[in-house]
Amino acid sequence: MTIRAYHETSKHRPERYAPGPGRLDWANQPDPWRSYAGAPQVALPLAADGLATRYNDVRRGSLPAPAPLDREHVGLLFELSLALSAWKEFGGSRWALRCNPSSGNLHPTEGYLIAPALPGVAAGVYHYLSRKHVLEQRAQAGDDWDAAFRGPAVLVALSSIHWREAWKYGMRAYRYCQHDCGHAIAAVSLAAAALGWSARVLDAVGDDDIARLAGLDREADFGTAEREAPDVLMLLGAAQVTVDVDALVALSGHCTWQGAANRLSTSHVDWHDIDAVHAAAHKPRITAEVVPATPALPPPAQPALELVVATLVRQRRSAVAFDGVTGMSADAFFAMLDTLLPRPGVPPWSAWATRPQVHLALFVHRVTGLDAGLYVFLRDATALDELRAALREDWAWHKVGPPHLPLYLLIPYDLRAAAQHICCHQEIAADSCFALGMLGRFGLALREPWRYPALFRECGMIGQVLYLEAEAAGLRGTGIGCYFDDAMHTLLGLAGSEWQSLYHFTVGGPIEDVRLSSLPPYPVAGR
Incomplete structure (x- = not known):
């Protein structure tokens, strides 16, 4: 196929890209x-x-x-x-x-x-x-x-x-x-x-x-x-x-x-x-999916910075390096994840036409009040039994965080070296507050090929929210497209091909490159 x-x-694989x-x-x-x-x-x-x-x-x-x-x-x-x-x-x-x-x-x-x-x-x-x-x-x-x-x-x-x-x-x-x-x-x-x-x-x-x-x-x-x-x-x-x-x-x-x-x-x-x-993956006309109503959820906690939309979207940058020192609070971490849950009328998820098919496996490094370790965050709580059955059977699956947040600790352990290795040896995955891999239901694409690009697009939407949330928290994010796919699956104990890691991301305290000069996007007067 x-x-x-x-x-x-x-x-990408460790022995060949x-x-x-x-x-x-x-x-x-x-x-x-x-x-x-x-x-x-x-x-x-x-x-x-x-x-x-x-x-x-x-x-x-x-x-x-x-x-x-x-x-x-x-x-x-x-x-x-x-x-x-x-x-x-x-x-x-x-x-x-x-x-x-x-x-x-x-x-x-x-x-x-x-x-x-x-x-x-x-x-x-x-x-x-x-x-x-x-x-x-x-x-x-x-x-x-x-x-x-x-x-x-x-x-x-x-x-x-x-x-x-x-x-x-x-x-x-x-x-x-x-x-x-x-x-x-x-x-x-x-x-x-x-x-x-x-x-x-x-x-x-x-x-x-x-x-x-x-x-x-x-x-x-x-x-x-x-x-x-x-x-x-x-x-x-x-x-x-x-x-x-x-x-x-x-x-x-x-x-x-x-x-x-x-x-x-x-x-x-x-x-x-x-x-x-x-x-x-050519998409024909289809019958639009009927998405079940999402449960009522409390709004996410306010971020550290109260910014207007224009300021936030224009200051968004991709970090090229993190300081390996900056941390974030557990409450800020929970609030960031909370914005990835679909809520009626709340963008960008109100624009997406299907129920969530992408969930997160998180490497927590520097979150005050939360054990360092490997976590899973479900963007649709009904996927718990299926995803739990697909991963290594001896994970702890200990519920943490606010009651409505489907966040589970799999193992408390310092996984900075593992995160860096999986992300093509890039230090940004270890020097951050946390890094993550996005697990998409790849089996859908095998059954309906036009869903293949849609899974990556859903990952991209998650990435854009995390970019903005990181800036609003006084931090910075960066998407990671270079990672060892199967090394991530092996670490999770993920068998079969129903789920695949489709995008990685990391958030931390950025090191700014002071050599760069920044200029306005458009001339102040005229073009």
Whole structure:
């Protein structure tokens, strides 16, 4: 089976890493900006500094009154999710950081707006160009377009350019593209919530629908440019609005399309395994899952820092090193995990269309009031018996923390060396307050292949929440894509392939690189 074969071949192992490029061909490093030559541009205002919504309110589900759907607030949506957050300089080199995290800062994720006529934005399809904070109008829609939107709403489509990641990471790049899509889903959901809008992934929509709506299937518009893989379609707006996707798909064929995609690299390395797994995981239209109502839960405790959303998302960084000294309190640790439980109307989980299929195995190192050791955190308490049966049978499974938090101690032990070894010998996994691996129900992907990328996307959403929670706690996080898959399974005593470790993460006290200069993301006046 293609999914199983790709997953096994793309695993890192202590004796050999997954197939990669061998060296970085700097002359062919992909252009970080996808743009469409000839597409008219709609400048978006930079208005995040005026948004008063606080992060703690959003994470507790206390959202502001819905903002108008217009050019200014669409601009805010992208400014707080997919836009630049800063420029960095060192030794004559200059590179951009963005609000949505990305493996290696390579940013394979592209965003598209599909909108009815809004104040300042004509009806049609737009590509978001983060470098300039503008919308590139890809399609001009006809008079029937607006009728497909049944209430005040817009659609946001996300896609991936696999080559951007494969240039550096080779075969494993497909995994990382899905992580980054998950980061972006959570970023868009949280930005929408800060504006008082609901956001949800339209899970019944197939890949072909997304490609048609965003113009990704238009051969003439891409030519020799790198193609984009459709990922997800999100509906944003008032809580109860709907959209007739069938009508929009049909009408997109009658739009006036414009703009030609730029080529990102002059030459490429073909990763046939990525092409094969992408084809195997192609998602048809499906019947959306009916997700059981989640139990009422108390809100998570307030983080240490009371920050507005705009400040938090723009200061988010990936740590490159931890000091190996900083700790955190057990209460702060519990609050951070608490935000990973789905609650009705609370982003980003209110945007996710399926029940949780990813749980956490945690290496606790420096959490005051909590034993160092190995823990399991269930994001769906009903998975306890199944996951317990899948792991080593002599684990303790001692319940700890607040009563509603499904957190279990497996063994009290100093596992810093084990965490570092599993994470490709990276010290950040041992020098942190805690590190973790995300256990996804891989068996779902073997039965329904389109669920394979969805599992990684769910992991990416968890990662984005942890990134923001770490910043709000006065710490810093970083996602870890390099880890020894089966070494993690062996440590847990995980047998079979129903569960697999799909992403790792760590949180701690960062060591700042004072050699780097930081510059604003956009010119203060003008562009």
